[in-house]
Amino acid sequence: MTFPPAEHRARIARAAAAARGEGFAGVVVADPANLHYLTGYNAWSFYMPQVLVIDATTAEVLFVAREMDAKGAHRTAMLEPHEVLGYPESTVHRRDTHPFVWAAQELRARGWAERFAGGRVAIEGDADFFSVRSYLSLRDGLPEWEFADGHRIISWLRVIKSDAEISLMRGAGRIVSNAMAVAVDMIAAGVPQHELVAAIWHAQIAGLPGVDGDYPAIVPMLPTGGAGDTPHLTWTASPLVEGEIVSVEIAGVHRRYHAPLARSVAIGDVPRDLDRLSGITSEGLDCTLEAIRPGRTAGEVADVYWSWLRRHGLEKNSRLGYSIGVGYPPDWGEGTISIRPEDPTVLQPNMTLHVIAGMWMSGYGCEVSESIRVTDDGVEVLTDAPRELIRRPGSR
Amino acid sequence: MTFPPAEHRARIARAAAAARGEGFAGVVVADPANLHYLTGYNAWSFYMPQVLVIDATTAEVLFVAREMDAKGAHRTAMLEPHEVLGYPESTVHRRDTHPFVWAAQELRARGWAERFAGGRVAIEGDADFFSVRSYLSLRDGLPEWEFADGHRIISWLRVIKSDAEISLMRGAGRIVSNAMAVAVDMIAAGVPQHELVAAIWHAQIAGLPGVDGDYPAIVPMLPTGGAGDTPHLTWTASPLVEGEIVSVEIAGVHRRYHAPLARSVAIGDVPRDLDRLSGITSEGLDCTLEAIRPGRTAGEVADVYWSWLRRHGLEKNSRLGYSIGVGYPPDWGEGTISIRPEDPTVLQPNMTLHVIAGMWMSGYGCEVSESIRVTDDGVEVLTDAPRELIRRPGSR
Structure with missing residues (x-):
């Protein structure tokens, strides 16, 4: 890891604060550069759906990725095992379902549907690796959330660099x-x-x-x-x-x-x-x-x-x-x-x-x-x- | 160009026929591999919104790309000048608008809104470079079109290779x-x-x-x-x-x-x-x-x-x-x-x-x-x- 875990926790806290400041209850992050900035995660796995969900109130996070990638996330990211969720291989490249159909159910089971119920959740509408099906699967699976464009809220946190x-x-x-x-x-x-x-x-x-x-x-x-x-x-x-x-x-x-x-x-x-x-x-x-x-x-x-x-x-x-x-x-x-x-x-x-x-x-x-x-x-x-x-x- | 223009026209005709077979009036293609397969287009411009719109009935096409890329599309693609539409630089990376807001208006002005009115238009819901904002901008700007997932209809055309x-x-x-x-x-x-x-x-x-x-x-x-x-x-x-x-x-x-x-x-x-x-x-x-x-x-x-x-x-x-x-x-x-x-x-x-x-x-x-x-x-x-x-x- 390039930066210590505490640095990443501080960045996530800044992200949560920025989201709160814009009236968001949560943020769904898909941009690999933002994922790396926030958690250190670094692998060529972004060709499959993957997102970091941030609770703007508590700065708690959940990283959702393909099972084979989730398993090794700890090798580059500072995330704890309970912060990583791997979706089953059987949901990949399917016409009749999508990894995030499964993810929405799992988020619900873990209480995340309720966390943001009635609140606005920021998405990265411009991100390359947050596909239309990823978006629609989350939107349909989590109707309690009001999805809204976050207008690169995480990317803007990155514009002023630290000396390191x-x-x-x-x-x-x-x-x-x-x-x-x-x-x-x-x-x-x-x-x-x-x-x-x-x-x-x-x-x-x-x-x-x-x-x-x-x-x-x-x-x-x-x-x-x-x-x-x-x-x-x-x-x-x-x-x-x-x-x-x-x-x-x-x-x-x-x-x-x-x-x-x-x-x-x-x-x-x-x-x-x-x-x-x-x-x-x-x-x-x-x-x-x-x-x-x-x-x-x-x-x-x-x-x-x-x-x-x-x-x-x-x-x-x-x-x-x-x-x-x-x-x-x-x-x-x-x-x-x-x-x-x-x-x-x-x-x-x-x-x-x-x-x-x-x-x-x-x-x-x-x-x-x-x-x-x-x-x-x-x-x-x-x-x-x-x-x-x-x-x-x-x-x- | 790797393949002659006639080969690309034949591929586009196959794409249109496949779309008709699935009941689509049109197809919106964003996957760079599909764009290359259909037209020969080959440049590192897919980090900006770009799509090829195909009329499933007539096999006519319109390629929408950033102005600076549209201008040079003829260097790799077999498209004719009237088949290429460049969106203005002023629409790029803006919070208040999107290149495809402009594109939807332009498609309407050229009669494409009417072409597919009341018909289903296939999108690539899994494509990496068809962002949520690209999708929503087209959906909101062309309410006559009924967008539906094409389930990789173009990608499936590519699975059997020619001898070349x-x-x-x-x-x-x-x-x-x-x-x-x-x-x-x-x-x-x-x-x-x-x-x-x-x-x-x-x-x-x-x-x-x-x-x-x-x-x-x-x-x-x-x-x-x-x-x-x-x-x-x-x-x-x-x-x-x-x-x-x-x-x-x-x-x-x-x-x-x-x-x-x-x-x-x-x-x-x-x-x-x-x-x-x-x-x-x-x-x-x-x-x-x-x-x-x-x-x-x-x-x-x-x-x-x-x-x-x-x-x-x-x-x-x-x-x-x-x-x-x-x-x-x-x-x-x-x-x-x-x-x-x-x-x-x-x-x-x-x-x-x-x-x-x-x-x-x-x-x-x-x-x-x-x-x-x-x-x-x-x-x-x-x-x-x-x-x-x-x-x-x-x-x-």
């Missing part, structure tokens, strides 16, 4: 800086994309001495050449081409804490349009990072970049970044703070953000980003790579 | 066999777990000459020593220990097609209990594979292994395997056929299965598996590794 969490994120930053250096060294015309990704992935997982690598919530993304206008493409077996740009967006991960980093790399001479766009993007990121400090809102920070773009006749209609920390597939973003003009969140020390100046035009694009921590008076940049269009020699 | 798909899966089998050999070579007392995983991952992505690797839907799982009783643990930075077993469960992936493979590896001398368990498990897998042929049910195949275990005083209450093919995180299983006593599915040629004899006891466990194709009269094993407890020398 920051220390893990610094490790993640070192890993990704090294992985980016490995990538840049290898980028050359003729190198098959998948071989480049294999080398990146090795660096991500091997980590560095004293900083072991963990799996990233998102695989390396590698928009290349004309496909540089499409941000979330992965890779092919095609060789890299001279005169093109390859954008590399990857994260370093240390014990589930993420530090993402993106750079565009030019192979030989690239068109002037791209050169110009890259320059504006990099300098825009410089200005933006200088503007970050406690007391400013995420929206005010976004305005700095938006103004910069306007001054150069450009525009951007996607976010400039988002809150980061613990991540599980499919996203390393926390889903809370967005750096965009309309976000009113006031920045505070030890918030951590991935600031990504991605410009996806038509038929080309470029990306440059940093993972940062908000300090008492500015930013600490957790990642380290030349903040400009990186150039690799061509053969011509 | 089988050829991709053979490639995946070669990749994972090589990755397992790399792992076995490296396993020794003192090797940090994450360094072993880094080497495995490199082999998975680099692939083999002529067979490029793609990302697996599940990261390498590495239950080790006492934690061998817990199937879905990933890894730590701890060194491997002499006298213990490490179980390696990984997949080879070629152009999104998966072939998983699991083996347990003993470092030096391991306790007799483990030796005995491994022997029974491996021989049980032999018997089971011999029992697979067209016309048998998945349940009858499971019975062979269950009987074998009973004869040796053991039992298993989890599945012995499942259907495989295209996969995206978090699961490489198709969620259709389960090899367990109560599954009535009749096996047919070109069904592909991961048959995994995993025995998770208390404080120890072992795993041995193969990816197989059902042939006209038996099985073709797609994976290749010694089918027994693999032994690595200890230093004692």
Whole structure:
């Protein structure tokens, strides 16, 4: 376990208090990052239904998972045996029933139906691993509960990191800086994309001495050449081409804490349009990072970049970044703070953000980003790579 | 694109026909594997809401995705521009609205509300990336539609593979066999777990000459020593220990097609209990594979292994395997056929299965598996590794 049990109990108590503050009697948590944050639980079991139910009044919890996973939950989570409930394998992947039909009955038998009777129970309506059938099974099995969207109430608890969490994120930053250096060294015309990704992935997982690598919530993304206008493409077996740009967006991960980093790399001479766009993007990121400090809102920070773009006749209609920390597939973003003009969140020390100046035009694009921590008076940049269009020699 | 547009049109036509057969007017598809199967679409964009809407009567489709992803959909999907609809960035990660509130209005404006008015529309109630808010936004925005669970109607279309798909899966089998050999070579007392995983991952992505690797839907799982009783643990930075077993469960992936493979590896001398368990498990897998042929049910195949275990005083209450093919995180299983006593599915040629004899006891466990194709009269094993407890020398 990364953190001691007492730390997790304190986090659960904070979650319960936050839920009470919003008028909830209970919370149903499915997001694996939230489960990990609250309990330490860490296994690739989220492809089956699993939830942590929190009593907002008493901060008591019950973790419901597949029997084979529940049995080993104590290996990563600080939960006591009586706080873990395994549903039978016979309920899995069935047309006529669902694990949470069973779970609802079991919750009732243990008195949980009554605990929240007539009260509002927060669900994670945006969570990826709380399926419609999971929701409907609980709703129909526990009609005493009034289910309502909790609007990421648990995720919001995670936005300000402890110093211990920051220390893990610094490790993640070192890993990704090294992985980016490995990538840049290898980028050359003729190198098959998948071989480049294999080398990146090795660096991500091997980590560095004293900083072991963990799996990233998102695989390396590698928009290349004309496909540089499409941000979330992965890779092919095609060789890299001279005169093109390859954008590399990857994260370093240390014990589930993420530090993402993106750079565009030019192979030989690239068109002037791209050169110009890259320059504006990099300098825009410089200005933006200088503007970050406690007391400013995420929206005010976004305005700095938006103004910069306007001054150069450009525009951007996607976010400039988002809150980061613990991540599980499919996203390393926390889903809370967005750096965009309309976000009113006031920045505070030890918030951590991935600031990504991605410009996806038509038929080309470029990306440059940093993972940062908000300090008492500015930013600490957790990642380290030349903040400009990186150039690799061509053969011509 | 792996398959020609005409192949995808034929698959969509089959999907529409299947939906009509079940009395559905339309289908809403969110599972990334189903999206890829139907259209070729392939990007790491499923962490944002996205669905393909199919008209069961006409086989017309509309793909709704985030604007920045919709713009580049043509790079991997065979969809025409008029079949793609991008929702504005301003609807993303908002408390007061949702991308599918916008999508429902847009569907209405394009006449889709009326198309299915009074009809049943199939949703994927088990899909990971069709969130409760996605569902509620469509339900509330399109009250003319009667939403009903489609019970994996699209996934079931995928269980019998074409010869071209089988050829991709053979490639995946070669990749994972090589990755397992790399792992076995490296396993020794003192090797940090994450360094072993880094080497495995490199082999998975680099692939083999002529067979490029793609990302697996599940990261390498590495239950080790006492934690061998817990199937879905990933890894730590701890060194491997002499006298213990490490179980390696990984997949080879070629152009999104998966072939998983699991083996347990003993470092030096391991306790007799483990030796005995491994022997029974491996021989049980032999018997089971011999029992697979067209016309048998998945349940009858499971019975062979269950009987074998009973004869040796053991039992298993989890599945012995499942259907495989295209996969995206978090699961490489198709969620259709389960090899367990109560599954009535009749096996047919070109069904592909991961048959995994995993025995998770208390404080120890072992795993041995193969990816197989059902042939006209038996099985073709797609994976290749010694089918027994693999032994690595200890230093004692």
